[in-house]
Amino acid sequence: MFFRICLAALLSTPLVVTAADVQIQDDGSKAVVTIDGQPFTEYRYTGYAKPILYPVYGPGQKPMTRNYPMVKGVDNEATDHPHHKSIWYTHDEVNHVRFWMENGEGEASPDVGTQVQTSLKIDGDTIVATNDWVDAKGEVICSDRRTLSFGTDDSARYIDYAVTWIASAGEVTIGDTKEGTMAIRTNPLLRLSSAPKKGNHTAVGHSVNSEGVRDKEMWGKRAAWVDYWGEIDGQVTGVAIFDHPDNPRHPTWWHARDYGLIAANPFGVNHFEGKPDGTGDMTLKDGETLTFRYRFLFHPGDVESAKIAERYQAFAQD
16 A cells, blocks of 8 residues: 555654653643744633634644634635634534534524533643533533643654543443544645635645545545645645554544545544444443544655654554
């Protein structure tokens, strides 16, 4: 398969892991992350229907995610899907409550829930937070514990994002839907489709997965990793997302749209493979847990120059 690498080659070209000064400061509404004194990202846990990471800066301080709807009116940005907020983790069918979708202005929908933080701890380069998944009536459906670590890998920056689902309020079923789960809405210059009419940008991005499938054909396919890259402010820059081999149902399916949405989704089998509805359901009994681990790697260059396949192997062996 495309990009498959033998172990001998990996050992002959080790990657350099660079020590960095990671600082995280919590101001009561967000935890601000800097690397070597430069802004990296903010873990915003209030003000939205779910915790998000925004903004996110890659190598050379290039903006890696869409600003909308946190900041509106930015040139060249589409205003579709306001629930696509930079980087987030959620799912749209959990005990029949929708967490991917969000309530907008006006009357709230009775089937849409929110994620409410219950604790946050900072330990060096790591954030550990817990959240309740709450329905429109205020009842807890389930909970999670998420661990986010930040650092650098040679010339790249990374976010390790682990989420443990907790059946804290009885049995919970994570439903078979494409609308989930570990997601990013990229900088518009990384999208695969043409730029919107607003603005002057005409560049589009490129993408490939671990199996060699490219661009729009990646949607619904299973892969260990995906990588998107394009020119941002004069520099070729990309983001790779890694699915850890210990994750349930690895390699995951990818809800990867050409307009900039990329989401690892191990549950949406009905949509991705056309199998009977409910095939992708996963049920946790009361008290059970389920853990997923991912890495977002923000890198200079394209998939080959950034050695994404090698970097994935290093991550997979951790």
